[in-house]
Amino acid sequence: MTQTVPQTTAGANEIRDAVERILAAASLPPIVQAGHPALRQRAAEFDGQLSAEQLHRLIGIMRQVMHEAPGVGLAAPQLGIPLQLAVLEDQFNVEPEAATLRNRSPLEFLAILNPRYTPLGPELASFYEGCLSLNGLQAVVARPESVLLEYLTPDGEAERRRFAGWQARIVQHETDHLHGILYLDRAQLRSLSSNAEYAAHWAEAGIGKAREGLGFDAGPAGISVD
Template sequence: MDFETRPMAAGPDTTFTASEIRSAVQDLLGLEGLPPIVQVGHPVLRQRAAPYDGQLDDTELAQLVERMRDVMHAAPGVGLAAPQLGIPLQLAVLEDHFDVDPVASEIRQRTPLGFFAILNPGYEPEGTATASFYEGCLSMRGFQAVVTRHRDVRLHYQHPDGSAATAGFSGWQARIVQHETDHLQGGLYVDRAELRSLANDAEYSAHWAYPGIDEARRGLGFLNP
């Protein structure tokens, strides 16, 4: 059964100027270790990030992408948006090579996603099919909730070299694309979540860690037909 996606309101525009963004990036790149991931409650997560239009030189942009990749791997996660490092810039990195149970992979349509970076992304649904699964966020540690998302989307974005690209994504890859793109508009997954499904990681593991959500839907009373 397909359920409807929940709308998400974009946040206010970031107040950072281009020079402030560049300064914040330079400070981040100057750190000896990996920067911390910003947690929910920080205003940068609730503001619409600035479109990338050359605020950084090519070297700084490449270094930022690599630093974001390192943080994503260390977390570990399957995506990371620049605001999650305190940088209000429309940039995100994505990659999914986790070894997942074959049954869960099939039900969730989860297939490997090679690393890539996206600038100024926007997506649109392809078709009307949706998928509902638990998801979490590196900026909201310790919790997960069921989110209904478009099963198939078309992503429009720019590569770090400035070239435009369009690509279609399905299943779990489409979920990652939507999650990270929402970050750049000041959104978090809880904005689209079924809040009755919200669980901390321990309770999720104890009660609802199934490939699908039927047990949680019945037990917690959400998404009832």
């Protein structure tokens, strides 16, 4: 099934106004939840809508929101800003068994603009995945094990970087956000679990027990989002 993701209609002034409201607020902004239009639209590419100072301050706030959530990534649309900007960082302590199985290693802080990823090879990895904009839920998503990410740095430099394992999953998840895609669009929906039920029944490093108990396969969900 192919879905058409609408392009945001927000112009530079609207984006700038939204950012200024966040920068002027006395508290951190909330993370918007599924159903908010910014999460279901292709965000505007960054092309100078914000000054260097505004962009730097926004990145700082996004990093704070990500840490407080807590999470390993946050995209600007999750704050209601339809702009192709995301921050990523994974410094969580993970049990060695889970880290090895998931190929999970620390990811230093990274801010990316206008990202695109390309799978590197046919290998897929299937694990439970959650989202700060879908509070309380997790589902199994099959994603490419390694990807090439092309993006702009906040300084305007074009970068190409390879990511593998859990880092590749974070990169794909956040880049998807900027194109109006939520992880549920790619998930095995029979695996969908509340956090409480996941903790009670399926919280192990792999997905074998959940696959058998809930009756889903470990492959891609078969959806293509253009």
